[in-house]
Amino acid sequence: MEIQDSTSPVEPRDYTRELGPSALGARLRRLSERIDEDAGRIYADLGIPFRQQWWGVMEHLYDHGPTSVGHLAAALGISQPSVSQTRRSLEAAGLLHLRADANDGRSRRLDLSRDGRELYLRLSPVWAAMDAVARDLNAETDNVVAALERLDSALARSSLYERIRNALDAGKHASRADFSAGAGARARRNP
Amino acid sequence: MEIQDSTSPVEPRDYTRELGPSALGARLRRLSERIDEDAGRIYADLGIPFRQQWWGVMEHLYDHGPTSVGHLAAALGISQPSVSQTRRSLEAAGLLHLRADANDGRSRRLDLSRDGRELYLRLSPVWAAMDAVARDLNAETDNVVAALERLDSALARSSLYERIRNALDAGKHASRADFSAGAGARARRNP
């Protein structure tokens, strides 16, 4: 996975394999990007311009019909500006209509265009195949999705911020000692 | 977790809980961002300007001493432009020195500045606390890190792209049938 530079005096390693939020966050991001990239290549192979961010919006509109930016945001669990941005790119691609809401001058009704519906139908079997692959992958990884679920739940119970704050506050005296010991140990290791 | 809009006619749901690469990718990204955000809040609380992307580079330079952009990229398993970009922001923050390599006119030697070293030492106990939290979190989630490891390994064995390609190619005839059935089923559900 890593680029092995045999002339490197330094042993290459995947630094995201270490613990710590920086490593964990980076690792999750990297996996996410790898998955996005691979899925993107499939669309490119099929000659279909498609963006990952379109999927949730398209699916929701196809399944549930016209709705507002805010409802979409709530339904998809993402922020309103994200929906707004997605709406904009979908519209630019001719896949979505925007109309004023008859009952509220602030609100916009979003709906898939004919092209949007056709694209959705065209991609449905692709997504079905992707789903099947993801299911297999999940089984192969001994249910990584459940593990992510557990992580989600754990962070919902107590956010990482809270956890770290508690650790820092609880270790207020001990961390002084750790600071000195840590600094010393680190200083010795420095060439 | 979701914004519950009680006036919404649509049942909100976390769409990343579904299977499929789009959902899985989005879920990983979301977790990554949540973790980044929470860690970022800690630095903000401490009044320390710090960016997530600095961590790997700083740690490596502190531990191993001056090195080149390319070596850092290999060591950290990220792309050279990412290192280049991180180098730039570190330098702008006064945390890193850049020097020409005496033996190769194309290469640059990167090293932590005095300020960079001091920041590293200052943050070490914070990172130690973060590590401990991550360890607890990992235990609480029944080893989510191992699950991510398995996902990494599975994708290294066979990329998602390959897997989806195989599924699409294998289902060439079946997917025609699925397409018709799927389209029909979907069309009926559309209001």
Add this chain to the structure above:
DNA sequence: TGTATTTCCATAGGCGCCTATATAATCCGA
């Protein structure tokens, strides 16, 4: 020695999300 190829790094632009902010419309209480 000259040229083609490779290596190193900087830069540009993109991705999909986020928060912050601004503007306009709507609601509600005095």
Add this chain to the structure above:
DNA sequence: TCGGATTATATAGGCGCCTATGGAAATACA
């Protein structure tokens, strides 16, 4: 009725990574 508070959405800018590209230096080969 008016004005403050709330709601709906667009826009700006940022994050940390990526690929693609370009320029310069080094290397390889005829």
